[in-house]
Amino acid sequence: MKILVTNDDGIDAAGIWAMARALQKNFEVVLAAPMRQQSGMAHAFTVWKKIEYRRVENKIEAWAIDGTPTDCVKFYLEELGKAEKISAVISGINDGANLATDVLYSGTVGGALEGFLHDIPALAISRDKNSEIPFEEVAEVTAKYFAEKFSAGEIFFHNINFPKNYRAGVVEFKSARLGKRDYKNAFIRSTENGKNFFEIRGEVYDIDAGEGTDIFAVENGYVSVTPLHFDVTHHEKI
Secondary structure, eight states, X not given: OEEEEEOSSOTTOHHHHHHHHHHXXXXXXXXXXXXXXXXXXXXXXXXXXXXXXXXXXXXXXXXXXSSOHHHHHHHIIIIITTTSOEEEEEEEEEEXXXXXXXXXXXXXXXXXXXXXXXXXXXXXXXXOTTOOSOHHXXXXXXXXXXXXXXXXXXXXXXXXXXXXXXXXXXXXXXXXXXXXXXXXXXXXXXXXXXXXXXXXXXXXXXXXXXXXXXXXHHHTTOEEXXXXXXXXXXXGGO
């Protein structure tokens, strides 16, 4: 059984290697991840441009691809590893939460979504930016969670977020719906050499973070789990 691991923080990020090492204890693992930071790329993929790729020297098979997380997963599933059977795609561990409406922008979620679109079980794993839980522990907990869910034989797509600290010091998963998140003071403008620029930053402003949301779960020390899908049809309006 072979698992494809990707991310949006890049092939050199600590989180992806922690995830790969934890999974390797019980599964065959291959990495296909961006050469550089790809946060905020959502489900974007690259067209009309040559994409560099290279094998990374490591005990675990790993490929660095100069594209988005979606490029990485798509290229491996449909080309590099097309002769193999990939049983699951796990994206992460992202260094920073992917909660609420942020999942629409998240490259971590986008990479997992590409696996799900290939009818493969997928997980998007993120850890709060200020979390005191080590990547290695997040990886071990995730690997166990994955094994339990995979054994049920269903195709799933779960967005999982780890908190700053566990509630009561123990791991507790909590199913949650997506909240709604925005940012205040999001744009910083500047001028350099006669050219105008802006940067997107800002402070988190949660519009819907009530009980039952993924934001509420993580803020209260739970590991939030939100089942996702790709059908954005507004069925009631048809």
